[in-house]
Amino acid sequence: MTKYQRYSNNTVALTTVPKVRLYVERPEEEEKWFVNIGHVTERGRWRTAPHAHPEYGQVIFVRSGRGVMNLEGSSVLFEGPCVLLLPTECVHGLDYEIDVDRWVVTIEVSYLTQVNAKLHEFIQLWALPRMISLSTSSGAAVALFSVITKLADELESKKVGHVVGTEALLTSLFLMLARGTSLDQLDNDGATRNEVRLADRFRELIDQHYRQNLPLQDYASMMAVSLVQLRAACAATTGQSPTKMIHARIITEAKRNLIFGEMSVEQIAFGLGFSDAAYFTRFFRKEVGQAPSQFRVTARDQPQRMK
Missing domain, CATH: 2.60.120.280 (Regulatory protein AraC)
Structure with missing residues (x-):
């Protein structure tokens, strides 16, 4: 459910990105x-x-x-x-x-x-x-x-x-x-169907556990494969290492919170599983090239409507 925070001037700030569901009317049978x-x-x-x-x-x-x-x-x-x-x-x-x-x-x-x-x-x-x-x-x-x-x-x-x-x-x-789309083509024609399946399953597990800072071995164990197999599948289908894929998911969520939410950088860091906000800031700067606070200001200054 979407949560809102009400301030003294009677304005309402969005604190989480709304997750909506489609209502489709169907007969019970x-x-x-x-x-x-x-x-x-x-x-x-x-x-x-x-x-x-x-x-x-x-x-x-x-x-x-x-x-x-x-x-x-x-x-x-x-x-x-x-x-x-x-x-x-x-x-x-x-x-x-x-x-x-x-x-x-x-x-x-x-x-x-x-x-x-x-x-x-x-x-x-x-x-x-x-x-x-x-x-x-x-x-x-x-x-x-x-x-x-x-x-x-x-x-x-x-x-x-x-x-x-x-x-x-x-x-x-x-x-x-x-x-009709210019897909980001990698040299992955040699990727096997099993590697494609493993990489897709790994993405699903990342979505479920990226806040928990799990070691790669835990992901491999959940998929019943070796670390060598996991790394090979990610490299063949995405051109990235498993660690890089996890980091990318964390950064995506961090950006969403910075742009659309009202939480402080410290709150975002703790919500993403970082015990130290300073470490989160260093991690974000390394991946994005800006500190989280700088990114928030820059992103919110962008025009969001057609003129």
Whole structure:
């Protein structure tokens, strides 16, 4: 639940980034939802404050119109046709200009993981939040819109085989996005399926335990692999060491707290498992190039809206 702190002047400060859940109305006899599509065409400006989705990822197809996305504290301008791809847990806010026509595809996290396992490029695609412009290819937006509307029809119809049909269309959607996106390609064609699986599992464990300062051996034990296997899988699929991946996750959370929260640097340090705020400051400066307090001031001074 989101917590707020009220000050004497009656203002309210956000102390944690809101974690929101999608409410999908379903008859009681139906199974749990795994994909949902919404079509939004509000007249006038529409804005959401920074938040995160712990239980699902989203593909937002902006068919027309423009706006700005507050992505982890940085402003990302977008103009349709384009796609905003938002993995689980990434912190984002959206400020749409007037008359933005958009389709929002929401995928439950366990199902998203299942579909991503079909192709390593899908895992790469969803590794980072992205703004994918479709303006350079005249047919890309039309093709993507066709797949999304077919997906919406499939979900609505509930015909025989609709689960299989939904998965096929969702796979086609991801494939179109992966082919049309400049993914951060590593020389990982030689990575085995098992290495890809291990690296993905390691990311999940990092998300669960990065505040606990666990030794690498504990991660390896939870995965029932050796340290050599863990290091090899991370190097083959991400080009990073396991330690570097853990540090990157800590820095991401630290930045979120500095930009969106009101906790002191000391409180953030202790919340991330550091027993010494001075050590946290040295760690942050080494990884980011700025002290936490400097980063907070610089990040908050950035313009967060379109002019």
